[in-house]
Amino acid sequence: MPGPWSASMASHDIVVFGATSFVGQLVCRHLWQRYGADGEMRWAMAGRSREKLESVQRELGAEAASVPLIVADSSDESSLEAMVKQTRVVLSTVGPYALYGTELVKVCAERGVDYCDLTGEVQWIARMIDRFEATAKGSGARIVHCAGFDSVPSDLGVHFLQREAEDQFGAPCKRVKFRLKAASGGFSGGTVASLINALKEASADPKVRKRMADPYALCPSTSEPRPRQPDVRFKEYDPDAKSWVAPFIMAAINTRVVHRSNALLGYAWGYDFQYDEAVMTGRGAKGWMGALAAGGGLAGLMGAIALPPTRWVMERFVLPKPGEGPSPEAQEKGFFDVRLFGTTERGDTLTVKVYGERDPGYGATSRMIGEVAAAMAAQAGEGARAGGFFTPSVLLGDRLLERLQAHAGMRFERLSP
Template sequence: MTKPLIVFGATSFVGQILCRYLHELNHDGELNWLMAARSEEKLKRMQQELGGPHMPEYRLADAANDTQLRALCDEAGVIISTVGPYALYGEPLIKACVETGTDYCDLTGETQWIRRMIDRYENKARDSGARIVHCCGFDSIPSDLGVWFLQQQAQKQLGTHCQQVKMRVRKFKGGFSGGTVASMMNVAKEAAKDSALRRELSDPYALCPADSKPTVRQPKIGAAMDEDVNSWIAPFVMEAINTRIVHRSNALLGHPWGQDFLYDEAVMTGAEKKGQSRAKRTALGQSLMMLGFAVPPTRWLMSRFLPKPGEGPSPEMQRTGFFDLVFVGHSSSTEGDNTGDSVGTKQTVRTTLYGERDPGYGATARMLGQAALCLRDDVSKKDKPGGFWTPASALAEPLIPRLEAHAGLSFKVVPESL
């Protein structure tokens, strides 16, 4: 019998959404999954809420209890962790999975923690066969698989890869949870005290293997007009993690998109004068937010008004949220003109990615659940052995149809004009 998925942190904000989603999927009782958390009272309450003939079993496990974590690993086909901030609570489970050869997925967006885990445990994961796949939520599945999908279309249409890809957030509706806020605050707090960490966080190749880091300078996004999408743009808040994951995917896949591959992300704010103003306000607002998180007095003040751990978007917002992303890829190639000289040409491929439900929670829970099922059921250890993978490098080809069939995502090729 297939070993179960285990949701660790089942009573957290995202964990509860994920458990409801898996329960809905398990209408025939064949999914085989369990819940795990440290509070038996909350787990029993979750069981009662789910109800029905296929109510999941639960296991007690605390992130600080190595014995309980290893017991989970011994039972699990894949462990899904929703226990964050991961930099504070995530390492013991990574250690247990690596030591027992257990596959693992999470939804972290904490670059500095991922780098630490790779440095400490990648060799052990390769030896034990544990496959660790971080960033299986809104950060960074849409970006990572969106680039992979566009590059597959580029090969079909152009016979080559795109040397530059831009991701633009066309529309977006969603909210923050207290867990996300806590993670962002912790990253800013760590960086404020450590100049080496600040340099690491500013490196677009921070998550690439040390022996295969490209050196090409990556685009730096500010408030600007982007002719490719006919809109003013501003920095996208998730860019700091998404770009690092995309570049790691390119490296782990053997640089199929080139050592000089360029990638950036931004939010579209409109083509009119108002779009320019919104772009400038957005760029300034993000800078001030991160500065506020880094300084103790303002961090304390902001924490009083932002969601607390366990709080987040309402069920209605989760249901009605969505995201609409545009990917624009440019090839870099040469062809001969009628004089026989070589002439540089640039061809363009455009794709879109639409996702139903609140990006960070409703959609993330579905993406995370499908990523774990894909890792357990669709990807053999012969094809993808132990190590630290990204969603695109480990799962892309079988995961995209899963996401379209069961998670409300739609990947499409679009004409030249948007």
């Protein structure tokens, strides 16, 4: 096995791998606007094609010609080795990660180089933890999955709510509900490709299907009993949100990340902590109809993707493809607005708001992962480090919270009490 990483050996703080992808270009634009070519963070762009990397440079502007370029391919381990040994943090946008991400995680874990990505693929994350966590702990590599819309608003939102609960009540919330109140933005082609691949894996392997259905799929094993988790599967009325709610497509990954955060914190919120996510559709008959339509629509979409004949039609004629995304105008106009409702063991209640500018799948996500990588790079230069697989909130906590509010267009606010 190659030797571990040393911060003093790195010529870059961050390397964006997949810089020519749609979201990769947005990440590069964010880092360029934040740091230029010679700011406090030294960063580089990486991908399979030098020609395409040079095109991204030109899009950023003439001065970006000094941003270093690295040619590397996800299927060529030697090129990944050469890339990884030049940096403190690898930021990867190359998905679906179950198809293209394993070798890079392996190399980072062996080399002791930090890594973050945008995956929402539960089955793949679980495999990476099983295969490489011991290696990462030994080398000092810190691996952070789900550093975009899935699952930063959920993970950092719960972190913020629990911090406020401890401050207000001296105790954490045992029951937390995430409710997406409103959002504007389209499906990410990369997210769709990852979803389709995950459903293919689940259809082919009952063990994968069972693990994906487990809300504790990403948690370390424990002998402690775990409660049955609430799960909005169709439509229901939520008295805390005072709204009808429907299933949220990202809940399948976000809930697993939040439960892993609790586990990595030594079950600071309790072994009996409960968490679920849903979409608010409003009050009265209109809200009821909205929840009915949303629940039925999501069930129909998932059913169509799960069946090979309809999946073929959806992939070719309906769903966005990797590399496709909204216009700059649509990205700017997009947003998301979340409410988190928490209840302590003795019945105290707390509500917080998480708001983000720009469309969730691209404009907001690119800034989130950019700030995750920058926070990791800053930590990497501070000396002592413990390796392993972390969630964004457990590794970065309030430091990331501050960065997201200062540089990623996000707000975390306590609404009540």
